[in-house]
Amino acid sequence: MAIRTILHYPDPRLREKARPVERITPDLLKLIDDMAETMYAAPGVGLAATQIGEPHRVFLIDIAGEDEPSDLKVFINPEITSRDGTQTWEEGCLSFPGVTEEIKRAERVTVRALDRDGKPFELEADGLLAVAVQHENDHLDGVLMVDHVGPLKKRLMARKVQKHGATRRASN
Numbered sequence: 001m002a003i004r005t006i007l008h009y010p011d012p013r014l015r016e017k018a019r020p021v022e023r024i025t026p027d028l029l030k031l032i033d034d035m036a037e038t039m040y041a042a043p044g045v046g047l048a049a050t051q052i053g054e055p056h057r058v059f060l061i062d063i064a065g066e067d068e069p070s071d072l073k074v075f076i077n078p079e080i081t082s083r084d085g086t087q088t089w090e091e092g093c094l095s096f097p098g099v100t101e102e103i104k105r106a107e108r109v110t111v112r113a114l115d116r117d118g119k120p121f122e123l124e125a126d127g128l129l130a131v132a133v134q135h136e137n138d139h140l141d142g143v144l145m146v147d148h149v150g151p152l153k154k155r156l157m158a159r160k161v162q163k164h165g166a167t168r169r170a171s172n
């Protein structure tokens with residue numbers, strides 16, 4: 001397993017539309033292991049393959065709290081089949097370090113996907129899990145948090161990411 005580099009906005013690779021996975025191969029399982037290690041190290045509650053420059057339709061979510069056992073969910077070729085209601089969460093994204101923003105999304109979703117064994121499953125999610133599913137699924141279509149806010153907030157977010165990067169470089 002290896003910790004991979006997470007791409008930061010505005011890296012153009014974050015805009016790539018990910019391709020469906022055709023077969024569960026050893027390479028794909030290795031990618032999933034790397035993604036899990038990278039997500040936990042960050043730490044983050046979700047990571048899409050596109051965020052590490054691998055345009056495959058795969059994302060991981062683990063919303064378990066710090067004092068709870070880990071609950072890693074793997075979604076391969078996910079498809080959101082229903083959306084219902086609205087909710088607003090203060091979201092963060094590993095590709096936007098130092099930024100949080102209130103974003104309105106569906107309150108409940110149903111998602112179909114394959115697990116890491118290639119077995120199909122369906123999940124009904126609400127609250128934070130529903131937010132995470134929608135956020136990560138967006139990544140696979142090259143859609144980012146900035147696409148859910150107005151132009152002024154978009155500029156502010158871009159500036160914050162830039163500033164965060166500059167501070168980090170200065171301290172290394």
Ligand code: NI
Binds near residue numbers: 094135
């Ligand atoms: Ni994200």
